[in-house]
Amino acid sequence: MPEITYREALAQALREEMHRDEKVYLIGEDIGAYGGSYAVTKGFLSEFGAQRVIDAPIAEMGIVGTAIGAAMDGLRPVAELMTINFAVLALDQIVNHAAKLHYMFGGEITVPMVVRTVSGWGQLGATHSQSFESWFAHIPGLKVVTPATPSDAKGMLKSAIRGSDPVIFIEHSLLYGIKGEVPEGDHLLPLVGAQVLREGRDVTLVSYSRMAILALRVAAKLAQQGIEAEVVDMRALRPLDMQPAIESVMKTNHAVVLSEDWRTGGMGGELAAQIYEHAFDYLDAPIGRVAAEEVPMPYSKVLEQLVVPDENKIIKAVHEVLGR
């Protein structure tokens, strides 16, 4: 199987689906002439033309709203919101509209739309370094996908496009460069279903997106200390598949949940609460929670490094949970 980057995997998914179905089109800011702010759609404008690769005005509500409308009428838009920070501007369209229509109109309207957007940070300052996945995960009617690997990036994006529900597809800017094996052609993965990425008997690391990759790296380090960590990648945050995490904790009796968002009201609280609830009698210690410090992200590198979860914080949390 060829090794390609997360970025290439996404591009492959988009390209294949666009070739397969004329009703699939892309819309977003600077996805065409500029080549995509993270270069995912580089070359697409010349390959598919301006009708199907639409450089939109800076108008997040307009981008998502017109995509919803087009989806209602049978097209299959893939809307790109340049970063998740700007998705905040489109929340009314996503939450009050896309998520509601199928249910609210008694099943008569469908919204086969994908919204691709990106989390991440890197001295981008307070307005440009946020993670809002828990907000989306809170909304019935949405599917929320957070792929960590190139294979998932491709396989889940293709399924998102083929499915008929509104999908919030959250990429991570610090993952675009990672490589992995990705099946060529029709590689379709379900949009729900957590997975064990690494087995271990001592502690379960529950995570998604970039933190799942970090968890793998940490697990390798922990192994050198004689700690065998099991890594569970949630992969999608709505619907949530808690089973693998719960089963893992029943085996390891210890868990640390990892996310990049702010702690209070973040994804980690929900994941922990469900594990506590369903593995109550199996836990030997409170679940560790590693998340971002609760401050607007400072620009200065020295402060930013304190805010974001890193390997050391995870290792520290594991040690605490294991009482070492």
Next chain:
Amino acid sequence: MPEITYREALAQALREEMHRDEKVYLIGEDIGAYGGSYAVTKGFLSEFGAQRVIDAPIAEMGIVGTAIGAAMDGLRPVAELMTINFAVLALDQIVNHAAKLHYMFGGEITVPMVVRTVSGWGQLGATHSQSFESWFAHIPGLKVVTPATPSDAKGMLKSAIRGSDPVIFIEHSLLYGIKGEVPEGDHLLPLVGAQVLREGRDVTLVSYSRMAILALRVAAKLAQQGIEAEVVDMRALRPLDMQPAIESVMKTNHAVVLSEDWRTGGMGGELAAQIYEHAFDYLDAPIGRVAAEEVPMPYSKVLEQLVVPDENKIIKAVHEVLGR
């Protein structure tokens, strides 16, 4: 002490603060000539004039954004967003701006602003029946207040107006009519600090806003069954004061968290996770979670009743937690 309604308590707070400080003004949709969609500001337009009671265009970003700007320059706006469903439209201004400015500009800018808004339901349909408190509670830089009683409504609103931080003040449409004792005049309450509303030894009900009132009613019923429930009203969701809930659970060894929002990613998960973490050795059973069913709110009364948490669901959850 006079007994007044939650609505009157809010009106009192606004009126007193407007008389006290000319820099306080109100802005919102239909707060003036119409009298306020929930009649909180009825009579204010003639009392204070159109300069200080501003009927705004339907422009949620404009309402909140101009309020932030005015606050930056030293005024003390109280912006009303007619319901929390429309607050979704103003999230960029609230989250990417109000919450960030003080920190991001090194303390040089302050945003002494209050955003009043309302949760609730009552056959209003999917777009008009939502609860987004967990979203706001997730954001560093905001203060999030969810008063359950008339006294808190007045005392916390006055403090919110006098303080110099952006406060999201979430009322509940089904609470406006409830009555309670409210001190006259300068009744100022801190914006943080949970409280025990009723003592009990068997189980802790952890809640806020309308669910705290429901919890009190449920506790009375449970008492008749010989179950003594302790009711903790969180009162504010950011900053969170977990101490009273944790101490209560250390005593009762059982807890049920109650909220009106959707379960996944809602406030209950966070509250539960923190209780599990800090009262880990005291819990005799998993914490119960009562929240809304995870569907866009159906209009039909028969379905809506199934979605919202009610006394029976709470009682059932308590029984489960207590193993009865």
Next chain:
Amino acid sequence: MTTEMTKPTGEAGTNGKAAAEDLAARQHDLDKERHLEYYRQMMLIRRLEEKTAESYTQGKIGGFLHLYIGEEAVAVGVVAGTEPQDHLVTHYRDHGYAIAKGSEPGPVLAELYGKSGGVSKGRGGSMHLADVKRHFWGGYAIVGGHIPLATGIAHSIKYQKKNEVVVCVMGDGSTNIGMFHESLNIAALWKLPIIYLVENNLFGMGTALSTHSSLTEIHQKARGYGMPGDKFDGMDILTVRDHVKTAAERARSGGGPSLLEAMTYRFRGHSMADPQLYREKTEIEEWRTKRDPILLLTSKMYAQGIFSEEDTKQVDEQVDAQIIAASKFAEESPFPKPEELYDNIYVNENY
């Protein structure tokens, strides 16, 4: 009762006087049928709204109820000026549009009752009801929220090279919100086949036009997009129809979007809960007595001899019967079943 007719064939026959008379008679019949149909639709809307008001006070309808009484000529004119395959997307004051677009009054009322026989199976309610097979995409209750959706439908039409037009209806108060701007820019930029039709009823809830909008000539907001704007009497169904038709023809032939402003007035409060502190009773009375769109049509038709009081009486009876039948349908329709609560969250459960 047929729906809006196609144009009269118009060929002048052989040349005899009889043929000409025949043609005139045929023309008269067509005119009568067409205009009586407008009358019928307006009456049906009005009577249905009166029925909903009654049901609301009886507690059969919950939540917010926004009546369309007084504004019937706009909905009926919009549908008369467009084709059945054209699309309609409106704000929450939507019952009239559903009816004009051909929805049965029974399922519309049943929707308001929260019954499973409702057009949206009782899930949407008054503010969110749709009848997709008639290309009525629904009422939407977030002010301005439907404007991007309607624009997207128009985008789809253009993308798929279909010969259809979208009408997106909103109130005057909705033209100040960001989504209006984003949508109109996109529509003008991409030359989409869409008509933005503003029902200017002088108030957004209790806020007067001059308090909420810098430009009180709403149609002039089109100038910010290089789009044609047009203002007309929204109380005259024929005027509405003609202006909508012109804009629809422009849109259909690739001329892009328009912003239309129909001057109208709601005879009732914003919603059933409205104490109406913000306007004078005399103002309402003035409109009611002098500018009732139904009276305006009948007096014109009577004067021109196109139809008679006899005709309208007949229609009235039919309408009354329809309301009774609708009411019966709505009453008898069952409530949704509890086990259906989780239906229609997703299309693909396991994708």
Next chain:
Amino acid sequence: MTTEMTKPTGEAGTNGKAAAEDLAARQHDLDKERHLEYYRQMMLIRRLEEKTAESYTQGKIGGFLHLYIGEEAVAVGVVAGTEPQDHLVTHYRDHGYAIAKGSEPGPVLAELYGKSGGVSKGRGGSMHLADVKRHFWGGYAIVGGHIPLATGIAHSIKYQKKNEVVVCVMGDGSTNIGMFHESLNIAALWKLPIIYLVENNLFGMGTALSTHSSLTEIHQKARGYGMPGDKFDGMDILTVRDHVKTAAERARSGGGPSLLEAMTYRFRGHSMADPQLYREKTEIEEWRTKRDPILLLTSKMYAQGIFSEEDTKQVDEQVDAQIIAASKFAEESPFPKPEELYDNIYVNENY
């Protein structure tokens, strides 16, 4: 180096020829001083930007860096056309505005280095830097996000009956977003003392004007609000100053808001990361050689004899020295301390 002078006193002296000559000489000195100050500011902005570009490639500056090179006349003209107490709110391409408004280059550069000596203590970075005591309320990185804020400051000014004006700067690409519309409607409706100044540099990131805006004459968007609109050469500092001054006087005297469009061009990419696939190198070269705002000013000034190459050389040296000093300041300024991480979340910790 003084800041922008007040108007010359202008009284004609007694009446002798000597007095007149004296006046002319004084006038010339004032003219020279003023125009040389414009030159100085533009040069300082340019050299500082060049310095930041260098520092960025050296890894001393992180994140996104948006250079202002080529557009200096707009910032300097805006400040020249307004008063020191007037307010400035801009988008993320903000270094030039800070400098024009009088911020010291050292703390501006230190901000970009993430140092505690930065104007925003290293918390904001390139896209979010403010200097509030100078009424520079900062750069904002959410496109359009600052437009409502600036409008609110103008509202506060009117509310408090202050004699001040706000200038809100944005790019052409920012005029399509909802917040633009909501703000301009409110400002026109309430007649607020604000100038919306659009830097039309023909692109929003890589998207050309005609691809993003239905009206490419951006100032005509004012028509949607009944607001005056005005377009002018943004490469000519004197033109910018005069047009801004006119709008500021209107705003100050109760005439309400304006929408100004300064035609300009950025000589560099959108940010340091921009591969610039969307425009031709020749187009950039054309602007650089023929329309450089600094060259335009100097050639005019040399021709009119207002200042000489000698003068500019002197200024250049001063500017170079300032940049060296700024660089030293930024390098030596300490990083924020870890224990300060939670400072300035709230003003009132226990309220």
